Amino acid sequence: MLHCTSTLSGKTSSAFPRSVGYSKSCVKATAAKASDTNSDTQQCSTYFTDISTSRRLLISALPLLTLVKDSTVVADEIPAIDEDEEAAFASELAALVPKGASKVFVAGATGQTGRRIVLELRRRQVAVRAGVRDVKKAQSLGLAVSTPGTSAGPVELVNFDVTSDQAALIEAIGDADAIICATGFTPTLQNLGGLKPGAANAVDRLGTINLVAAAKSAGVNQFVLVTSLLTNAVDAGQGDNQNYKVLNAFGGVLDAKHDAELNLRASGLTYTIVRPGGLSNEPPSGELIVSGEDTLFGTDDESGREISRDQVAEICVEALFQGAADNKVIEIVSSPTAPELDRGAWFDI
Numbered sequence: 001m002l003h004c005t006s007t008l009s010g011k012t013s014s015a016f017p018r019s020v021g022y023s024k025s026c027v028k029a030t031a032a033k034a035s036d037t038n039s040d041t042q043q044c045s046t047y048f049t050d051i052s053t054s055r056r057l058l059i060s061a062l063p064l065l066t067l068v069k070d071s072t073v074v075a076d077e078i079p080a081i082d083e084d085e086e087a088a089f090a091s092e093l094a095a096l097v098p099k100g101a102s103k104v105f106v107a108g109a110t111g112q113t114g115r116r117i118v119l120e121l122r123r124r125q126v127a128v129r130a131g132v133r134d135v136k137k138a139q140s141l142g143l144a145v146s147t148p149g150t151s152a153g154p155v156e157l158v159n160f161d162v163t164s165d166q167a168a169l170i171e172a173i174g175d176a177d178a179i180i181c182a183t184g185f186t187p188t189l190q191n192l193g194g195l196k197p198g199a200a201n202a203v204d205r206l207g208t209i210n211l212v213a214a215a216k217s218a219g220v221n222q223f224v225l226v227t228s229l230l231t232n233a234v235d236a237g238q239g240d241n242q243n244y245k246v247l248n249a250f251g252g253v254l255d256a257k258h259d260a261e262l263n264l265r266a267s268g269l270t271y272t273i274v275r276p277g278g279l280s281n282e283p284p285s286g287e288l289i290v291s292g293e294d295t296l297f298g299t300d301d302e303s304g305r306e307i308s309r310d311q312v313a314e315i316c317v318e319a320l321f322q323g324a325a326d327n328k329v330i331e332i333v334s335s336p337t338a339p340e341l342d343r344g345a346w347f348d349i
């Protein structure tokens with residue numbers, strides 16, 4: 001029986017939600033008795049990567065194929081696929097396969113947003129390395145999932161503290177080729193519930209800078225960073241904005257995040273910086289509003305000020321799939337009165 005392997009994911013086609021449709025393509029290749037002379041796997045892999053290339057290969061192989069004894073192959077049996085169909089196929093496939101990521105390291109995977117990012121990645125069948133400070137906490141949250149019949153699960157839990165040295169961070173990142181970072185400093189008694197000046201420094205400034213350096217050394221392709229609205233409030237003329245003043249009173253967290261953003265932007269890594277408004281654990285109650293850098297300030301005259309963590313997770317993961325997300329800073333909130341925003345336009349800002 002034909003075994004279709006995707007060169008993009010390294011997994012069998014059964015891992016893809018639309019595998020039935022793709023299998024048909026592979027069966028067409030088999031009908032040409034390519035299996036007698038060539039590798040089925042190779043032929044089918046080509047379908048996954050580029051249907052045009054596949055057709056070209058098949059066509060160029062025809063003279064050989066017609067020499068095969070008892071072959072019924074004739075040129076007019078090759079399925080005709082028009083340009084529109086090719087474009088639709090390519091676009092559907094692109095939506096299923098992350099750009100440069102076969103495995104994603106989630107920093108802060110036990111966090112309220114982090115764990116939703118893990119879930120969203122798995123919904124989209126992306127392998128995950130979940131970076132956690134406390135493995136027991138992660139297990140109690142149900143993050144330690146394993147695949148039946150295999151030793152490694154789709155979610156690998158790894159010890160991770162963003163304040164660790166480079167060697168430890170590189171080890172934690174492992175073979176992941178993308179990172180989504182949703183860490184945030186924890187208010188404690190020692191830092192006066194987060195109000196101590198500079199309390200956010202170790203995690204939200206130096207920690208993220210540390211992780212970006214490790215990502216570069218580990219050969220990571222993409223880095224998605226969750227920060228916040230108003231990280232650049234002062235330069236954007238919002239220094240007197242009450243939201244900025246109140247939020248930044250927590251250990252200078254917005255200033256710390258802004259320094260981390262600047263560092264990531266200068267790092268040379270492909271990045272997407274996602275700045276959400278106030279986070280909610282409720283399911284989405286409004287439509288997504290995506291706006292450019294320094295355009296949303298959480299003021300009363302703006303239509304949305306909050307956003308569900310579910311939507312933040314979705315857009316962080318989507319950034320791994322859409323080239324339009326590369327090297328952008330986006331600001332996101334949601335509003336029940338906003339028009340529905342097509343997923344394909346999320347990063348068109």
Ligand SMILES: NC(=O)c1ccc[n+]([C@@H]2O[C@H](COP(=O)([O-])OP(=O)(O)OC[C@H]3O[C@@H](n4cnc5c(N)ncnc54)[C@H](OP(=O)(O)O)[C@@H]3O)[C@@H](O)[C@H]2O)c1
Binds near residue numbers: 109184207280
């Ligand atoms: N709350 C809001 O309304 C709001 C608004 C805008 C932006 N944000 C930002 O959005 C992001 C996600 O927010 P959230 O509320 O979902 O976060 P959260 O639940 O507080 O989770 C923060 C995560 O960071 C981890 N963490 C803390 N210190 C760490 C360290 N030294 N090394 C590694 N991991 C560390 C925590 O680990 P443990 O589980 O071990 O504690 C936790 O997993 C944060 O950056 C936050 O500042 C929040």
